[in-house]
Amino acid sequence: YRCDTIVEPRLSDQWFVRMAPLAGPALEAYRNGTLRFIPERRGDDYTQWLDGIRDWCISRQLWWGHRIPAWTCGRCGEITVAENDPSACASCGGEELVRDPDVLDTWFSSQLWPFSTLGWPAETEDYATYYPTHLLVSGPDILFFWIARMVMIGLEFTGKAPFADVHLTGIVRDAEGSKMSKSRGNTLDPMDLAATYGADALRFTLMFSAASGTDLALGAEKVELGRNFANKLWNASRFVLMNLDADFTAGSLNDLDESRLDVADRWILTRLAEVWRGADRAFEEFRPNDVANLLFEFVKHDFCDWYVEWAKVRLSDPAAGLQVRRLLVGVLEESLRLLHPLMPFLTEEIWQRLPLPPRPAESIMLAPWAVTGVSESPQARAAMASIQALVGAIRELRQELRIPPAARPRVVLAVPDAALRERLGEYREHILRLAVAGELEIHPALAKPAGAASAVLPGMDVYLPLEGVIDREAERRKLEKECERVERLMQAASRRLDDATFRARAPADVVQREEEKRSEFRTILERLERNLEAVR
Incomplete structure (x- = not known):
């Protein structure tokens, strides 16, 4: 247990609830569509558990909780179960009654929550208004402890499932994917995160990062x-x-x-x-x-x-x-x-x-x-997509060639389509501002200018003449060294992948990572070689 003391099993008398009669209606509520789980795969978990359900031990030997309403007669040994404290044994009339010292399992009390809080069994206004409800949002770790039992007991006592939809979220785990635990010391205090990053920042990060029904590995830096x-x-x-x-x-x-x-x-x-x-x-x-x-x-x-x-x-x-x-x-x-x-x-x-x-x-x-x-306007969406692609290509070329932020290079376009040329010309000022460029020339057709970096986009070719924008000789030397470094890395990955022993002995995920690295190095090298060609 939590104190690391050895637990010794001991046989004892306990109270049980026979579950099979309760599970049947709960299963039928799911199968006929009265009850729905989000994500849907959780319905399979629910069905599997109810199909194989066992009787439930509801008695606990704790110092606190709802006491079991059962009294043992000191004269005849029979047990009396009553809503109110009995004055005499129901079997022999004896008054020597001793109440059972056990308390109910906390989930036994919790399963009554949807309707017991609304005044049930009285037909109160709250009960008529709010039961059954529409949605329960909960964690999948208590699907069996609480949710299934609420459904079973709700159907048993009210004839209605307590809710129509059950949305089971993921569990927030630590940065390594382990469940948070105070004893492990790997918990994150949400109040501390809110104080550091803001409550809205924490809330948005949680929503943004976890797909419906999947667990979230959360480190403070993610916020x-x-x-x-x-x-x-x-x-x-x-x-x-x-x-x-x-x-x-x-x-x-x-x-x-x-x-x-x-x-x-x-x-x-x-x-x-x-x-x-x-x-x-x-x-x-x-x-x-x-x-x-x-x-x-x-x-x-x-x-x-x-x-x-x-x-x-x-x-x-x-x-x-x-x-x-x-x-x-x-x-x-x-x-x-x-x-x-x-x-x-x-x-x-x-x-x-x-x-x-x-x-x-x-x-x-x-x-x-x-x-x-x-x-x-689908036309505006398509037109803006062309402008965004152009600005994005210019920005990418600036970054790859390390063009200084203060520099305003000339941009030259070859655009065969007259309508697209007109559209780009109309918004010349916006394009220059967004791309941080000095001039924009638009031609129907054009051979690649000498010493220009280039990009090919749907419907247009983009050229950035580099003369006077960067130190071409210094950039050439940098790019040549970077090409050599990346090529060595790619060759090292290729040697490993070409080694039959490596492929035979290494785990599949390790081999896959090496293949991904080689592919990434090849892509980087191709980009570097294009840039090197532009500055030569």
Whole structure:
């Protein structure tokens, strides 16, 4: 046991409940669809346990608990079971009664919770309103101890299963995947994590990191993801609020002047509508991690990294500035509503600062859930995808070639499609700002410029002339040394994989890791060789 003392088994009289008559209706409730498990595989665990159920020992030899309502007669030895303390033996009338010293198993009492807390067996208003309920959220480790027993006893005493859906989450484990235990000393105090990183950061990290029904290996450093995301949202919100005039009032996203919407405006509204639908569906299907991932991608990347940066170019435009500000506030406000179940404190704080007359509710938690009814534009989504791919390719080339942050290289494009050339030319200023570039040349066709780094994208070839941007000779020497180093690593991995003895004796996962390393080295080497060719 916990004290490491040897446990010696001893036969003794105990109280049991015959379980087979109770298990049958509980099994039928699952098989006929009255009871549903999320994830579905937990229904197999439930069925397997009930199919092989044994009688339940409900008596415990503890100092505390609900005492078993049984009295032994000192005269005849018979046992009297009663709701209230009996004054005499039910068999012989003797008054020498001794109450059983055992207490009930804690799960025996807990199984009564869904209805006993509502006034049962009396037909109270609470019982009529709240029993049965819709959803139970619990851990899989008490599926048999508590959940199955609540179902059995609920059906036995009320004729109804206590809930319709059972959502079994994963278990939060330590960073090594072991179950947390005070005796092992591997626990993380959530209050300490909340104090260090923020309660919303911890809550979001847990939602984001654990797929429905799977365990989560949690180290303190993992909560940095939630903290960084919260900081990103806070800073973007500050930027939006700082760019609003004192008399600014936000309007509905449905009242925007569509003739003034550019490609990024239509794109962000389209993405917002897609995320609303995805979040709705994920919540309905008990997949909060998918909600968190959807919102992480949308808020961090689509809104903060792309739309806010895009909007900076247009905020000073008298013709577009007001509408851009309304879009920034509107998209931010609806994003906060989506995020509120996952990050309640931060979203409430920001929402209260937004100029939203008339405010739809006193608190964001009382505001309507889905309000987006804007028109969507698949064309804007496709157009923005081309722009994002171009900017991403330029950024990747800058990183690979170690182009200094202050440098503004010239970008040359070969774009055969006239419509795409026109679209890229229309948003030249935005592309240059997002890619940190100095010039953008767009041609229908073009031979690769001498001494230029290149990337191939759908519908376009991208060139970065490097003359005057970097020290080509110094970069050439660095790349040659890096090529030699990576090639040695790749050859070492190949020698191991070509060794028949290694393949025969090494575990399969070790061989697989070596193959993955060799493949990764080959990819890196190919990229380095392309960059080396560009600087020669």
